[in-house]
Amino acid sequence: KAGVTQTPRYLIKTRGQQVTLSCSPISGHRSVSWYQQTPGQGLQFLFEYFSETQRNKGNFPGRFSGRQFSNSRSEMNVSTLELGDSALYLCASSTSSGGRTDTQYFGPGTRLTVL
């Protein structure tokens, strides 16, 4: 089975721009979660989507948004980029059949640099 894929792997943007990152989960996985990784704050949960609905949300401003499509692929969008948004953005997928915590499998990440 193919793993979680993320595109693009690297992005360079300037302040004020917006960016869209894409994640394709493992086949059969319906839950997709997003995390931000920075040297200062470590790994922080952004949000989780399941069956096209946001099911959990972390403590990030509204500039960070996401969505999930009927084929479980997910995108996250960051508007009005700030320097502090420079980070590795990780996507993870799981079966999440409900009522228990299933293992999350991570993609390689998208490295976003904001200049």
Add this chain to the structure above:
Amino acid sequence: AQSVTQLGSHVSVSEGALVLLRCNYSSSVPPYLFWYVQYPNQGLQLLLKYTSAATLVKGINGFEAEFKKSETSFHLTKPSAHMSDAAEYFCAVSVGGAQKLVFGQGTRLTINP
């Protein structure tokens, strides 16, 4: 709210020596606990997970971890370090069926030849 503390941001051991990476968690309900490893410029790879089935959990690459409720700990060990174990290790907790992981700050493991 749950949280995770990893004691020691950097750990250095000699090749062949015991590896011990410490993780303490805080949770008001029985947690699910995970250890992930991250190699440079890569995502996270699952090493092992605790889901209440057994307190001693064996994972990949010779790693294991023991869940100790009385100490709220889930330390990761490997009897004999290998150069390929050099990486960053993250302990994470999740509760209540949520697909939301709360991570520790990570421990960078260095292996000396």
